[in-house]
Amino acid sequence: MEKTIDWIEKDFGKLDILVNNAGIAIRGHVLDTNESDWDKVNDINSKGYFLGTKFAGKLMQKNNFGSIINIASIYAIVGGTLSFGYAASKGAVRLMSKAAAIQLAPYKIRVNTICPGFAATPINKHYRLTPNAPEVVSIRESIPLKGFIPADQIAWGVVYLASDESEWVTGTDLLIDAGWIAQ
């Protein structure tokens, strides 16, 4: 991270937008989650976002401007049956974003999260490959808009939060979840 930020500074002299998107999903009940799974998911999903926010924030600070978008999840807001370490890591992302929003506001750096619902991305390729599997059907039926969210719709939310159209939006969560959390 530090290396890349150094390179961005040398080549462009500034950084306006960081999207912390890299993440993994390890499924597992609390009783089956072993320590190495926990460490791995929290290292990438939570510590990875911390490092990104820190080093990007340092460069953005020099310009007194910036927008950081952290991809969290609906499992940053409520619990689910199948993931434990993942939920912890995404909950961490949501709250570290709010803390960073407060701490970086003096430098006019905004920090927000996007909480996607069930999205049809490669991490969930079974939604596409086995649309009639009982598990996939039951997830789809639980979603008010009855479908899986295409990745480009998440990207539009990122564009909104990155652009100057959201100059006053900071420390909040944009849910793109087809109404799942509202029920």
Next chain:
Amino acid sequence: MNRLDGKIALITGSGAETLKSEVLGIGGATVIEFCKEGATVIISDVFDKEGSEFASELKSKGYDVYYKHIDVTKNADWDNVISWIEKTFGKLDILVNNAGISMPINLFTTTEADWDKTNDVNSKGCFLGMKAASALMQKNNSGSIVNISSMYGLVGSPYSVGYHASKGAVRLMSKAAAIQLAPYKIRVNSVCPGMVMSPMQVRKKANISSEKWEEFVGFLEDSPLNKAKKEWIPTSQIGLGIVYLASDEAQWVTGTDLVIDGGQTAQ
């Protein structure tokens, strides 16, 4: 430039000011952002003279806008305008329930009449609007409803319990409507603005003592971004958030709150 091309949009509480006014309300500013994105906009308010003038100003700039009288607390006004929209355009794509009132009074000083008035406009008005509009949207199996709540629909403040109650009601009725209208692909979301410089604040300044106003402006310090920028949030920024929720860019966003408050409620 064309994110709302071909969409028919109705915005309440959007006609009390004209382009000549010192500052546009959130409704008026939203009308302008919608026009820029190519929507056909029906401006509505209870100030018919100003509303009609605002509409002709925008028409002369080449935008497709109309003015209609809607007192949001009157079912008959809703019925009239929604049937006019159906006759004229055959559909309604977007409703923005923006009309709202606030009073600088607290729990002790709020009378029953104050409570009723605030909840009638802010909460019941929103219900009547959603009901009337969704009946038309349902026929088309598509629509986006954006209800203006407030950060005071999320947290408390020293002022107006009636306002807090009404804005909390807007947030939760939006979620219920989102679930109930999802089968018809009608999305419902709310926007929670923070400290916005609108005519609502200009009037507040005129109506309260200068001490009280100073105390109120002091709240800007509570919001991380307002403090850093030493500014109020401009109404156009709320309009741009509404554009996002109304557009097809937010096709999978429903039942949620877009908080535009400079970080005030993140702390």
